[in-house]
Amino acid sequence: MFTITDTLICLISAVAFVNLLRMATPGQPGDWSGQQIRNPLMRNIYYRMIEDQRHREDTHSYWYEFDVSALPEDLREKFIGFHQDLETTQFLESCYEKADWIFTQLRHSLLRYILSWFMTSTSINGWLKRGSMFxxxxSQLDALLDIPTGWHWQAENMLDLGAGDGMVTSQLARYFDNVYATEISEIMVKRLQERGYRVLGISEWSDGTRVYDIISCLNLLDRCDRPISILHSIRQSLRRGSGRAIVAVVLPFKPYVEFGSTDHQPTECLHIEGKTFEEQTVSLIRHVFTPAGFTVEKFSKLPYLCEGDINKSFFVLYDAVFVLRPTDV
Structure with missing residues (x-):
């Protein structure tokens, strides 16, 4: 059995090993093969640092690739293509840095294993203050909302549904006098309140007492029990004439309900057809947003990035991001 001293020696050795890799040949974490490293922890760190170096030298153009020719003509002019900009690169750099915090990452791994017996993944991330999203x-948000560079645009109310720790919310918050959010996880609610956002109850945000200039629904439709009902509530809660919704959906579409479902399947199903990203994007527009009373103004494909762990600096999924307005406006 390992003693506390043995564990500390192992951890200190891991940190020393990481520093040794940093001082290795420029452009490569080391000159030896990872298979020669017997310790599993150190071997994982070695492979992760190799992968980080590869990502640092990559502009990830494939994250943004979208076959516009696969779209119907009426949708082609609404698509906006993006690339990895400075702010995205800075988020990735912070992920690489945090992955190198060996003691912190090992503590998180241990606590995550223990807490997973009685807490959801979302709540664990909130408690550990880890797993922030991007x-x-x-600049990408400004392009989607058609806000000219340098133009000071300000509105009254915004609402972020399922806001998590509020990091993504903060990108929108700068434009609004009042920032509202919803979140089921009690721990994430505390994180949002720490940022100064007002958290509304699940049935409170759509009770008709206030209207919103922007409602963001980011990566929620595939994680909630009643996505169709949420879309209808969004439409009814937007400011008439000027209100817009920003909706992001991970594709390929794979619904999984973390709260309020015993089998993790939603009560309301979104019937999204197609195998490719482009086909599912069109299906979302035709079979989900249009029947819910929305018209797409703009849309794009963006990487959905999440802070990683000691083995992987970040995780990436692919989002279809839409700006919607109620059809009757």
């Missing part, structure tokens, strides 16, 4: 940079 969807769009400020």
């Amino acid at each position: 969807i769009f940079s400020r």
